Amino acid sequence: MTVYASDGSTITATTSPETPPQQPAEAATAPAQPLTPEPPAPEPGPDAGEAVVDAEVVTDLAVIDDDTETEPDTWEHEPDWKYDELEFHGDLLAVRIPDENALSSLTSAVKCADEVRNRLTDRFVDKHISPMSRVRVLERMSDPDDEDYAVYRKNAQLAVEMAERGEKPDDELLVTNAWADLMATLGSIGSDRVAANHAALAKVLAGKR
Numbered sequence: 356m357t358v359y360a361s362d363g364s365t366i367t368a369t370t371s372p373e374t375p376p377q378q379p380a381e382a383a384t385a386p387a388q389p390l391t392p393e394p395p396a397p398e399p400g401p402d403a404g405e406a407v408v409d410a411e412v413v414t415d416l417a418v419i420d421d422d423t424e425t426e427p428d429t430w431e432h433e434p435d436w437k438y439d440e441l442e443f444h445g446d447l448l449a450v451r452i453p454d455e456n457a458l459s460s461l462t463s464a465v466k467c468a469d470e471v472r473n474r475l476t477d478r479f480v481d482k483h484i485s486p487m488s489r490v491r492v493l494e495r496m497s498d499p500d501d502e503d504y505a506v507y508r509k510n511a512q513l514a515v516e517m518a519e520r521g522e523k524p525d526d527e528l529l530v531t532n533a534w535a536d537l538m539a540t541l542g543s544i545g546s547d548r549v550a551a552n553h554a555a556l557a558k559v560l561a562g563k564r
Contacts, residue, residue: 432487441544443537444503448492449485453545455552457483461542483541496533507531 432440432449441450453461457479464475480489495501511531514524530536 430491432491433485436485441540443492443540444495444533446488446491446495448488448537450488450541451483452548453479453483453541455545455549458542458545458549480538484537492533492537504533507533507536 430446432447436449438449438451441448460475461479464472467475495504498504507530510528514528514531517524517528530539
């Protein structure tokens with residue numbers, strides 16, 4: 356290769372033989388490997404100071420019986436009852452104290468035929484004892500473990516023993532049925548009220564004379 360200098364002379368420059376550009380070596384291709392999923396991260400353990408709960412211990416605690424006695428639900432009669440109430444062996448029954456006419460009808464029914472007497476008695480009960488109160492008394496009568504109603508069974512037993520000894524049972528021992536006792540109690544309260552009304556009326560009439 357000739358190169359001309361500024362003074363006109365020529366300079367022959369030797370050039371090194373051109374070397375062909377090296378081709379980059381092909382990268383070695385490795386065989387494709389199957390993708391392996393990463394294992395899940397371990398669950399964090401309990402912090403220091405935290406108690407480790409044993410599942411078996413929890414199961415054992417769950418089946419421990421509770422011997423604590425629960426209070427029975429308090430029974431209540433109809434909330435819309437607009438007449439009287441009567442305490443009877445721990446229950447506040449919804450009743451209607453019978454007036455003089457009702458008492459006279461009930462006492463006179465014993466002189467009627469059985470069908471008429473039963474009908475008048477049923478009507479008296481319907482009018483003077485609420486439906487819920489009737490059911491309450493009958494349910495407790497049917498329970499042999501009801502301690503409050505056990506007095507009637509005891510009365511019956513004592514009355515039999517006294518009769519076997521030739522003794523006359525007291526009137527209280529002759530009350531051997533809770534339903535009969537309730538009816539008698541209503542009749543007694545009604546009779547006392549009628550007597551009080553008569554006395555008050557007589558007093559008023561006496562004052563006018």
